[in-house]
Amino acid sequence: MKDAQKQYDSLIESNPKIERKGKTMPYTSVNGHMFSFLSKDGKMGLRLSANDREDFLQTFDTELMVQHGRVMKEYVAVPDTLFNDLKNLSKYLEKSFNYTSSLKPKPTKKK
Numbered sequence: 001m002k003d004a005q006k007q008y009d010s011l012i013e014s015n016p017k018i019e020r021k022g023k024t025m026p027y028t029s030v031n032g033h034m035f036s037f038l039s040k041d042g043k044m045g046l047r048l049s050a051n052d053r054e055d056f057l058q059t060f061d062t063e064l065m066v067q068h069g070r071v072m073k074e075y076v077a078v079p080d081t082l083f084n085d086l087k088n089l090s091k092y093l094e095k096s097f098n099y100t101s102s103l104k105p106k107p108t109k110k111k
Contacts, residue, residue: 004042007083014090018097032106035096039067044078046092049099
Protein backbone atom coordinates (compact mmCIF):
# COMPACT_ATOMS: atom_id res chain seq x y z
CA MET A 1 0.00 0.00 0.00
CA LYS A 2 2.85 2.41 0.81
CA ASP A 3 4.28 2.09 -2.72
CA ALA A 4 0.81 2.56 -4.21
CA GLN A 5 0.31 5.65 -2.09
CA LYS A 6 3.65 7.09 -3.23
CA GLN A 7 2.72 6.37 -6.85
CA TYR A 8 -0.72 7.98 -6.38
CA ASP A 9 0.85 11.04 -4.73
CA SER A 10 3.32 11.38 -7.63
CA LEU A 11 0.44 11.25 -10.09
CA ILE A 12 -1.53 13.94 -8.25
CA GLU A 13 1.55 16.14 -7.87
CA SER A 14 2.03 16.01 -11.66
CA ASN A 15 -1.08 18.20 -12.11
CA PRO A 16 -0.99 21.56 -10.28
CA LYS A 17 -4.80 21.99 -10.63
CA ILE A 18 -5.44 18.92 -8.47
CA GLU A 19 -5.11 18.60 -4.71
CA ARG A 20 -4.81 15.28 -2.88
CA LYS A 21 -7.21 14.92 0.02
CA GLY A 22 -7.89 12.31 2.68
CA LYS A 23 -5.56 11.12 5.42
CA THR A 24 -6.46 7.42 5.53
CA MET A 25 -8.01 7.02 2.06
CA PRO A 26 -6.30 9.26 -0.51
CA TYR A 27 -8.67 10.86 -3.01
CA THR A 28 -9.22 13.90 -5.21
CA SER A 29 -12.36 15.96 -5.69
CA VAL A 30 -13.58 19.06 -7.48
CA ASN A 31 -16.77 21.01 -6.76
CA GLY A 32 -17.71 18.46 -4.10
CA HIS A 33 -17.41 15.45 -6.46
CA MET A 34 -14.74 12.81 -5.93
CA PHE A 35 -12.99 11.80 -9.16
CA SER A 36 -10.12 9.54 -8.12
CA PHE A 37 -9.18 7.51 -5.09
CA LEU A 38 -6.89 4.81 -3.83
CA SER A 39 -8.59 1.86 -2.12
CA LYS A 40 -7.32 0.17 1.05
CA ASP A 41 -5.74 -2.58 -1.06
CA GLY A 42 -3.88 -0.07 -3.25
CA LYS A 43 -6.16 -0.13 -6.30
CA MET A 44 -6.94 3.16 -8.00
CA GLY A 45 -10.44 4.12 -9.10
CA LEU A 46 -10.96 6.86 -11.68
CA ARG A 47 -14.22 8.60 -12.61
CA LEU A 48 -14.71 9.05 -16.35
CA SER A 49 -17.43 10.27 -18.72
CA ALA A 50 -19.52 7.58 -20.45
CA ASN A 51 -17.48 7.72 -23.70
CA ASP A 52 -14.09 7.85 -21.98
CA ARG A 53 -15.18 5.07 -19.62
CA GLU A 54 -16.16 2.72 -22.48
CA ASP A 55 -12.89 3.44 -24.31
CA PHE A 56 -10.90 2.89 -21.12
CA LEU A 57 -12.63 -0.42 -20.30
CA GLN A 58 -11.92 -1.76 -23.79
CA THR A 59 -8.40 -0.37 -24.16
CA PHE A 60 -7.16 -1.69 -20.83
CA ASP A 61 -9.39 -4.77 -20.57
CA THR A 62 -10.51 -3.78 -17.08
CA GLU A 63 -13.82 -3.35 -15.29
CA LEU A 64 -15.79 -0.92 -13.22
CA MET A 65 -14.46 -0.27 -9.72
CA VAL A 66 -16.06 -2.24 -6.89
CA GLN A 67 -15.94 -0.90 -3.34
CA HIS A 68 -17.56 -2.53 -0.31
CA GLY A 69 -19.36 -5.00 -2.56
CA ARG A 70 -20.89 -2.21 -4.67
CA VAL A 71 -20.15 -1.39 -8.31
CA MET A 72 -19.21 2.25 -8.70
CA LYS A 73 -20.95 3.02 -12.00
CA GLU A 74 -18.79 5.92 -13.18
CA TYR A 75 -15.44 4.61 -11.88
CA VAL A 76 -13.02 2.35 -13.70
CA ALA A 77 -10.46 0.16 -11.97
CA VAL A 78 -7.01 1.30 -13.10
CA PRO A 79 -4.91 -1.76 -14.04
CA ASP A 80 -1.44 -2.03 -12.48
CA THR A 81 0.30 -1.64 -15.86
CA LEU A 82 -1.31 1.79 -16.33
CA PHE A 83 -0.96 2.73 -12.66
CA ASN A 84 2.80 2.30 -13.05
CA ASP A 85 2.88 4.46 -16.22
CA LEU A 86 2.44 7.96 -14.79
CA LYS A 87 2.86 9.72 -18.13
CA ASN A 88 -0.02 7.81 -19.72
CA LEU A 89 -2.15 7.74 -16.56
CA SER A 90 -1.87 11.52 -16.13
CA LYS A 91 -3.81 11.94 -19.40
CA TYR A 92 -6.70 9.96 -17.92
CA LEU A 93 -6.50 11.88 -14.64
CA GLU A 94 -6.86 15.09 -16.69
CA LYS A 95 -9.91 13.65 -18.51
CA SER A 96 -11.38 12.66 -15.16
CA PHE A 97 -10.76 16.14 -13.71
CA ASN A 98 -12.31 17.84 -16.76
CA TYR A 99 -15.37 15.57 -16.74
CA THR A 100 -15.97 15.97 -13.01
CA SER A 101 -15.45 19.74 -13.25
CA SER A 102 -18.36 19.84 -15.73
CA LEU A 103 -20.79 18.32 -13.19
CA LYS A 104 -23.11 20.56 -11.22
CA PRO A 105 -21.31 21.54 -8.00
CA LYS A 106 -22.54 19.87 -4.82
CA PRO A 107 -23.57 22.26 -2.06
CA THR A 108 -21.01 22.44 0.71
CA LYS A 109 -21.88 21.02 4.12
CA LYS A 110 -19.38 23.21 5.98
CA LYS A 111 -20.81 26.16 7.86
